[in-house]
Amino acid sequence: RxxxxxxxxxxxxxxxxxxxxxxxxxxxxxxxxxxxxxxxxxxxxxxxxxxxxxKGFIIPSKSGTPYAKNVTDNNVTLGWADAARGTEKVRKYKVMYRKVGENENETEEKWTEVYTNSNQKELIISNLPSETTFVFKVQSITAIGFSLISDISEPMETLTKKEPRTPLALKQTSSDVDVLHTKNAQITFEIDGLPRPNITWLFNGNPIQPSAKYQMEARYQIILNVNKTDFVDSGTYTAVIEYGIEKLKVPVKMTVKGNIKSLSLLIIHKYKETIICPQKKF
Known part of the structure; x- marks a missing residue:
């Protein structure tokens, strides 16, 4: 047997x-x-x-299945074991890879081939698209020819591409805002910095959230809209900008003003009691 x-x-x-x-x-x-x-x-x-x-010739056996030693958004560093047997010395390796299709019924991608410069058992596959899955296989090359092709690797996915990071800086600050009673007010300023930072708004030191009263944007400009202002909306609005370990506070004072001729009531605060009385005509 x-x-x-x-x-x-x-x-x-x-x-x-x-x-x-x-x-x-x-x-x-x-x-x-x-x-x-x-x-x-x-x-x-x-x-x-x-x-x-x-005498004693032994066919070179296939290399070990390739595996990932390091993965970034645009390259994969592969490693593999040498041929387990064979009398012929390995001169270099051929590495083949292709994308894994989302639809298994699609026509299979053609294998792309790259070669090592010597018999080192490691190779960096560069210029790959981010967030894309690939599989790999390896074949050794000897003086007489190619060995058997290794088993196909486990799927390896490149990482999400990182946005370039630039220092945080204020390009244009907002001046203090005066607005007529019941009118809409807007606080706006521009910043430099990628990726875009996190923005938190405070009113007189207390956090405020997006609502019908407050509308917030943080794209190309940092914007806070205060809708249908009332006298109680007067105060200091502060944008807290968090950018990694950096934190920047940008305060803006807003004053809501009334038109005396158009007012029919005066709101008088005295000893925590509200007294409403008719306004005198001029």
Whole structure:
């Protein structure tokens, strides 16, 4: 049984090695049959180089499955184990990769091929698109030809591309705002800095949230709209800008003013009591 298993193994390796080197014009594969010696069945792989027989030739086995050593938004650093057996020294490696399609029924992507400069068992695959999944496989190259191709790697996805980071700086600040009673007011200023920072608004030191009263934007400009202002909306509005470890506060004072001729009531605050009385006519 051991002899039969060894014969099958050698034949299978011969077939796979021939398939891997089918395009190699310098390599010819010959199958020959000889008479049994002492009725012992056997199958041998023999390499002839320039007509000379090389004793003890062993077909190079396939490399280990490639794995990720490092992944960024645009490259993958691959590593793999060397061929487990073979008498021929590895000169370099061919690495093949392709994108994994979202739809398995789609026509498969063609394999892209890159080569190592020597027999190092590591390679950086560069200029890959971000947030994209790839699979990889490896094949060693010896003096006589290619080894068997490794198993396909686990899917590897490149990371999300990071936005370039620039220092935070105020480009244009907002001056104090005066607004007529019941009118809408807007506080606006511009900042430089990527990615865009987080903005929190305070009114007289207390946080305020987006609502029908307060509308906030933080895209190209930092904007706070105060709708239908009342006298109680007078005070200091502060934009707290958080940018990583940096924090910047931009206070703006807003005053709501009334038109005396148009007012019919005066609101008088005295000792925490509200007294409403008719306004005198002029």
């Amino acid at each position: 051991r002899i039969i298993a060894n014969i099958r193994k050698n034949v299978q390796q011969f077939i796979e090695f021939a398939k891997a080197n089918v395009d190699n014009e310098k390599l010819k594969f010959i199958v020959d049959e000889e008479y049994l010696v002492d009725h012992i069945k056997n199958a041998e792989l023999i390499l002839y180089d320039d007509g000379a027989e090389k």
